[in-house]
Amino acid sequence: MERFLSLALCLMLIPAAGCGSDDRRSDIDRRPDISETNQNPDADPDVPASIADALGEAFGGKGRAAETVDFRVLRDLLPEELEDMERVDASGEKTGMAGFSFSRAEGEYRSDDGEHRVTLQIIDGGGVGQMALLGASWLQMDFDRESDDGYEKTTKYEGYPAFEKMSTGDRPRSELQFVVAERFFVSAEGQNVEMDDLKDALEEIDFDELEDLRDVGVEK
Numbered sequence: 001m002e003r004f005l006s007l008a009l010c011l012m013l014i015p016a017a018g019c020g021s022d023d024r025r026s027d028i029d030r031r032p033d034i035s036e037t038n039q040n041p042d043a044d045p046d047v048p049a050s051i052a053d054a055l056g057e058a059f060g061g062k063g064r065a066a067e068t069v070d071f072r073v074l075r076d077l078l079p080e081e082l083e084d085m086e087r088v089d090a091s092g093e094k095t096g097m098a099g100f101s102f103s104r105a106e107g108e109y110r111s112d113d114g115e116h117r118v119t120l121q122i123i124d125g126g127g128v129g130q131m132a133l134l135g136a137s138w139l140q141m142d143f144d145r146e147s148d149d150g151y152e153k154t155t156k157y158e159g160y161p162a163f164e165k166m167s168t169g170d171r172p173r174s175e176l177q178f179v180v181a182e183r184f185f186v187s188a189e190g191q192n193v194e195m196d197d198l199k200d201a202l203e204e205i206d207f208d209e210l211e212d213l214r215d216v217g218v219e220k
Helices: 002-016 022-030 034-039 051-058 071-076 195-202 207-211
Strands: 085-097 100-110 117-124 144-147 150-157 160-167 173-180 184-191
Touching (some): 071 100, 071 117, 117 195, 173 207, 184 195
Antiparallel strands (some): 100 117, 117 184, 144 150, 150 160, 160 173, 173 184
16 A cells, blocks of 8 residues: 555655755745635636646546545455465555545455465545556556566456556466456455466456445545
8 A cells, every 4th residue: 555655645745845945945835725725716617626636637537526435345345265265364444645545455365375375455546536646557558568577468357447467487476457437446466376366366356346336425
């Protein structure tokens, strides 16, 4: 989760670069507070009122502001076990700062001998829009790369836009990310797990039920 929020933190800190300068500090001090902008009745309606709104528009968020789904609901969607793997941990949290809010649920699975591991994760970015802050830059790209060490490509998984990555070798590592209902970021990572096995693990999540949560918390 840290890498998802780090981008948001960097974006908030960009205007403060070089804050050792008195002139720059004065400029920062003169900038209107976001809350003041939101309360200004004369504000241009076409100008985003916050960083979250701006990124949502940039990534096609269509202005769908939403209160994130309770992480406990997302956690309940994670399977209790996988084929030949036991769930060793199920966790969740809600994190927010400066207008950003994320609900995250994660399940960790391990084979009896500890040689094979899978991590499944579901994240709701609420009003951020198209998972702009979740490291899913591939949503705006189309690529297919391959080498002796593995491959990575944008693709489709069960009809959802997805990113697939595989590192080959004695202990292969697999990764699959995709977006459900233009809102939920789902990811799976496998250690010593082939891609087909990782996809089998993901099939244990009820995506229809996740789709049903599409409009939860959306402002009408």
